[in-house]
Amino acid sequence: MATEAQHSTTRRDFLFVATGAVAGVGAAATIWPLINQMNPDASTLAVASVEFNLNGIESGQSVTILWRGLPVFVRNRTDKEVEEAKAVPMAELRDPETDEQRTKKGHENWLIMIANCTHLGCIPTGESGEFDGWSCPCHGSQFDTAGRVRKGPAPTNLVVPPYEFISDTLVRIG
Amino acid sequence: MSEHSTYTPGSGLEKWLDERLPIIRFSKEHLMDFPTPKNLNYWWTFGAILVMCLGIQIVTGVILAMHYTPNIGMAFDSVEHIRRDVNGGRMIQSFHAVGASMFFAAVYIHIFRGMYFGSYKAPREILWILGVLIFVLMMATAFMGYVLPWGQMSGWAATVITNIFAAIPVIGTPLLELLRGGFSVGNPTLNRFFSLHYLLPFVIAAVVALHIWALHVPGNNNPIGVDVKDSRDTLPFHPYYTMKDAFGMVLFLIPFVWFAFFAPDILGHPDNYIQFDSQVTPAHIVPEWYFLPFYAILRAIDFNLLFINSKLLGVMFFIGSIVILFLLPWLDTAKVRSGSFRPMFKWFYWLFVINFIGLTYLGAQPAEGIYVLLSKVCTAYYFIHFVVILPVVSCIEKPRPLPTSISESVLAKSHA
Numbered sequence: 001m002a003t004e005a006q007h008s009t010t011r012r013d014f015l016f017v018a019t020g021a022v023a024g025v026g027a028a029a030t031i032w033p034l035i036n037q038m039n040p041d042a043s044t045l046a047v048a049s050v051e052f053n054l055n056g057i058e059s060g061q062s063v064t065i066l067w068r069g070l071p072v073f074v075r076n077r078t079d080k081e082v083e084e085a086k087a088v089p090m091a092e093l094r095d096p097e098t099d100e101q102r103t104k105k106g107h108e109n110w111l112i113m114i115a116n117c118t119h120l121g122c123i124p125t126g127e128s129g130e131f132d133g134w135s136c137p138c139h140g141s142q143f144d145t146a147g148r149v150r151k152g153p154a155p156t157n158l159v160v161p162p163y164e165f166i167s168d169t170l171v172r173i174g
Numbered sequence: 175m176s177e178h179s180t181y182t183p184g185s186g187l188e189k190w191l192d193e194r195l196p197i198i199r200f201s202k203e204h205l206m207d208f209p210t211p212k213n214l215n216y217w218w219t220f221g222a223i224l225v226m227c228l229g230i231q232i233v234t235g236v237i238l239a240m241h242y243t244p245n246i247g248m249a250f251d252s253v254e255h256i257r258r259d260v261n262g263g264r265m266i267q268s269f270h271a272v273g274a275s276m277f278f279a280a281v282y283i284h285i286f287r288g289m290y291f292g293s294y295k296a297p298r299e300i301l302w303i304l305g306v307l308i309f310v311l312m313m314a315t316a317f318m319g320y321v322l323p324w325g326q327m328s329g330w331a332a333t334v335i336t337n338i339f340a341a342i343p344v345i346g347t348p349l350l351e352l353l354r355g356g357f358s359v360g361n362p363t364l365n366r367f368f369s370l371h372y373l374l375p376f377v378i379a380a381v382v383a384l385h386i387w388a389l390h391v392p393g394n395n396n397p398i399g400v401d402v403k404d405s406r407d408t409l410p411f412h413p414y415y416t417m418k419d420a421f422g423m424v425l426f427l428i429p430f431v432w433f434a435f436f437a438p439d440i441l442g443h444p445d446n447y448i449q450f451d452s453q454v455t456p457a458h459i460v461p462e463w464y465f466l467p468f469y470a471i472l473r474a475i476d477f478n479l480l481f482i483n484s485k486l487l488g489v490m491f492f493i494g495s496i497v498i499l500f501l502l503p504w505l506d507t508a509k510v511r512s513g514s515f516r517p518m519f520k521w522f523y524w525l526f527v528i529n530f531i532g533l534t535y536l537g538a539q540p541a542e543g544i545y546v547l548l549s550k551v552c553t554a555y556y557f558i559h560f561v562v563i564l565p566v567v568s569c570i571e572k573p574r575p576l577p578t579s580i581s582e583s584v585l586a587k588s589h590a
Contacts, residue, residue, distance in 0.1 A: 040355060040357065066453075069358035070357050118485070119484075120335075121337040137458060138459050139476075153488055155483035156483075
């Protein structure tokens with residue numbers, strides 16, 4: 001035993017490192033649930049999709065519905081607004097997306113998007129701003145009739161959530 | 175500076191205690207006999223005023239927590255309940271709300287005093303850094319406290335400020351959801367903000383203790399910035415500065431109680447008396463006045479730079495505007511501390527103050543027209559002051575001759 005202790009790596013060193021490693025893993029495993037409790041809970045995750053009936057929303061009218069606690073704009077665009085959106089050259093856009101990419105084929109008049117500004121989350125005001133779309137009261141971002149950012153600090157277009165048309169008048173978001 | 179104790183335990187009991195826990199000796203050394211430069215002016219009373227502010231916030235806050243309900247269905251009404259029904263609740267609530275504003279007013283004066291008199295320079299860098307840390311903690315605490323009444327400004331402040339974290343690449347969105355406890359600001363957000371709003375003031379108190387500890391190692395800076403040389407330069411803290419500080423506190427309480435008694439809502443926003451609605455943002459949202467300069471910086475950046483988008487860039491400038499304060503001791507390399515003896519620095523100091531007030535004004539204006547441009551100019555100047563002007567002025571400036579000692583400068587003044 002006495003000679004063993006003179007080796008550069010002893011059994012004691014090994015035990016020391018191994019104990020430290022186990023303690024480290026244990027500490028991380030203890031801390032993670034203490035942080036993870038802050039993540040969205042089961043009741044929040046449970047309301048992941050909603051169905052919404054488009055009946056009664058006239059051309060030129062918007063409604064705001066809630067999806068996962070987030071407000072969602074559902075707008076029945078006028079023909080003029082759709083034409084305006086389609087006429088915009090891609091070169092003018094900060095986050096280039098065509099109007100077709102932001103709507104569903106055969107339902108081009110319906111624009112469905114999360115209402116929070118992509119800058120810091122305020123709700124833009126509809127039918128306002130220089131581009132006939134939305135303008136954000138908080139920091140001055142402006143969006144066109146397809147909800148694409150045209151001016152101000154917002155980095156990207158208003159977000160189109162995943163959705164599908166179940167029938168001509170019923171959509172499921174999420 | 176700790177071997178100046180004149181304490182000799184008077185009684186047998188004191189001697190017994192002194193050998194076990196020398197708390198009386200410690201208090202006498204640090205709260206009574208502590209040698210303090212004899213030329214400190216009234217700007218130096220703000221340290222004590224800030225301790226008083228923290229005390230007021232903790233006492234009124236603990237009381238408010240006895241009546242407040244951190245639930246989105248009841249929070250708004252419970253604040254109204256405090257203001258209308260709770261005995262004396264109207265005053266306790268207004269002292270807490272006004273107290274936050276007064277706390278920030280005092281801390282800004284305290285910070286700008288340190289900037290003018292070079293209180294951040296060696297050997298007080300740690301003292302300064304702890305001070306900036308306290309300022310950051312105060313901002314976090316004030317922000318979470320502002321969310322608790324759950325009015326329109328509360329909810330939208332929570333939305334906008336938590337969204338700042340979403341600008342961080344890759345981990346931004348998961349981090350945002352972790353902070354909010356949901357996809358949007360809701361009950362989990364309010365509940366945790368209440369918990370943290372109760373916790374943070376005690377963390378601040380602990381950092382204040384470190385701040386005072388770091389102060390008591392080199393001792394106070396002073397208006398001429400010349401080191402203490404001997405006992406003729408100092409006075410014991412008690413009674414000279416306990417009295418001066420107490421008088422400063424009384425003067426400070428005059429506007430404080432004026433606001434609390436006569437205009438408790440004047441520093442707030444009418445929109446915060448409308449309950450939070452996650453579907454409607456008020457037409458013009460602004461933070462509390464004490465956040466306006468930093469808010470103006472956040473908002474001024476509306477352009478992309480290389481691969482960094484405008485949102486992330488704005489957040490970087492916003493965070494940078496505070497982080498740069500931590501670096502101040504190494505940006506201003508001039509050996510002379512006090513601005514009174516620095517002819518060039520003095521001008522740039524006041525320009526910086528005016529620019530900062532300008533940012534405060536711009537933060538309250540709508541993001542349109544000339545205000546957008548002015549915000550960019552003032553933001554640029556804020557950073558130029560730290561990164562260009564201070565280092566350059568430190569190199570080229572020829573300071574005026576310094577008095578040889580504190581006591582000489584005091585005597586020269588009284589003879590003049």
